[in-house]
Amino acid sequence: MKIVVTGGAGFLGSRLIEALLSPAASDLVPGLSGILSVDLAPCPVQDPRVESVIGDVADPAFITPLIDADTALVYHLAAVVSGQAEADFDLGMRVNLDATRVLLEACRHRARTPKLVFASSLAVFGGELPERVPEDLAPLPQSSYGAQKAMAELLINDYSRKGFIDGRVCRLPTISVRPGKPNAAASSFASGIIREPLAGEPSNCPVPLDTRLWLSSPNTVIANLVHAARLEGAALGLRRTLNLPGISVRVSQMLDSLARVGGDAARVLVGHEPDERVQRIVCSWPGDFDIERPLRLGFHVDEDFDAVVRAHQRFMTTQ
Incomplete structure (x- = not known):
């Protein structure tokens, strides 16, 4: 089979x-x-x-x-x-x-x-x-x-x-943090604002910092x-x-995690230039879900976003 x-x-x-x-x-x-x-x-x-x-x-x-x-x-x-x-x-x-x-x-x-x-x-x-x-x-x-x-x-x-x-x-x-290069997804920045700064490269956040994402x-x-x-x-x-289970995180909280894990040197690499096309799509998505049913069925959820960033950092050191 x-x-x-x-x-x-x-x-x-x-x-x-x-x-x-x-x-x-x-x-x-x-x-x-x-x-x-x-x-x-x-x-x-x-x-x-x-x-x-x-x-x-x-x-x-x-x-x-x-x-x-x-x-x-x-x-x-x-x-x-x-x-x-x-x-x-x-x-x-x-x-x-x-x-x-x-x-x-x-x-x-x-x-x-x-x-x-x-x-x-x-x-x-x-x-x-x-x-x-x-x-x-x-x-x-x-x-x-x-x-x-x-x-x-x-x-x-x-x-x-x-x-x-x-x-x-x-x-x-939304999957974060994706390794590799940015793609054409409107949510691509949700990985880019973590992945690029941890690699010492600048990145842009195109949505308001209070935008909630389900990650x-x-x-x-x-x-x-x-x-x-x-x-x-x-x-x-x-x-x-x-x-599927996720964690509800504001973009500002994602950047706080970046600073805690990668330091202030990584945090300052994230700029903020709005993109109306991205905002129109991403800001229409929900930022929190009731996940009682999938958890009861045995699905998994991440601990918190700090743990997600640390996991990506460990992954990059093995590449």
């Missing part, structure tokens, strides 16, 4: 594949024969159990043969990020929505009903929001990215209801994506969507 990971060459996908190959995840797919990474580039994980297939995730002729009778578990991570989806509507619709439908149809027409874990986003929420978002709040996205994720969520819930898949929708917090470290997100596949569908019931 095999696992298919779309977006397997990306930052999150490659880390997830490494986690899925570890002995701690051996219970997910007993008798695992391999992991298929589906992306526009080869997966960087060097392991004989990983096969990279390169192609267009929205092309039925490419995707359909990859989901076969041996496919036990699918992770759908391939996406166009928030800022890029807002700037290029057609590309966002093709990758974030059309490709999801293509993948679901490929799963539907297989004799085996695979588990499917979909990486959604807190960007499905927007508009008038309560101080803390409850589990059952209806999505009202204020970006094309959020709307595309919300539509995909509805498809996954309905395909699960029909028994075509056994789906789980994981609404990811999770990369390690915790990966652990929660693995855990989502471990859950039985009956534990989720009719509601297949989960607001």
Whole structure:
């Protein structure tokens, strides 16, 4: 039996594949024969159990043969990020929505009903929001990215209801601190204002310092994506969507953590030049969630943002 990971060459996908190959995840797919990474580039994980297939995730002729009778578990991570989806509507619709439908149809027409874990986003929420978002709040996205994720969520819930898949929708917090270079996501600064100063480089904060963000470290997100596949569908019931745990942190508090961990020399490297495009997207997102249900289901949460910054600092020293 095999696992298919779309977006397997990306930052999150490659880390997830490494986690899925570890002995701690051996219970997910007993008798695992391999992991298929589906992306526009080869997966960087060097392991004989990983096969990279390169192609267009929205092309039925490419995707359909990859989901076969041996496919036990699918992770759908391939996406166009928030800022890029807002700037290029057609590309966002093709990758974030059309490709999801293509993948679901490929799963539907297989004799085996695979588990499917979909990486959604807190960007499905927007508009008038309560101080803390409850589990059952209806999505009202204020970006094309959020709307595309919300539509995909509805498809996954309905395909699960029909028994075509056994789906789980994981609404990811903003991930911080991401290693590497900035990307086109509107939330990219949430890593940049920590990552660059710790490396001795300047960074810019484009949103007000009192902006609240819902954050999770990369390690915790990966652990929660693995855990989502471990859950039985009956534990989720009719509601297949989960607001993954995070920590609610104001940007000013993030910079306080930067100063405590990296010192004042790191803190002074963060400038503050507003960006209306980024603010329009990021400031429409909720900054706090009720996470009683996911915690009860066994999902993990970071200790605090100081711990997140220290973890990134340790990671960088090993590179």
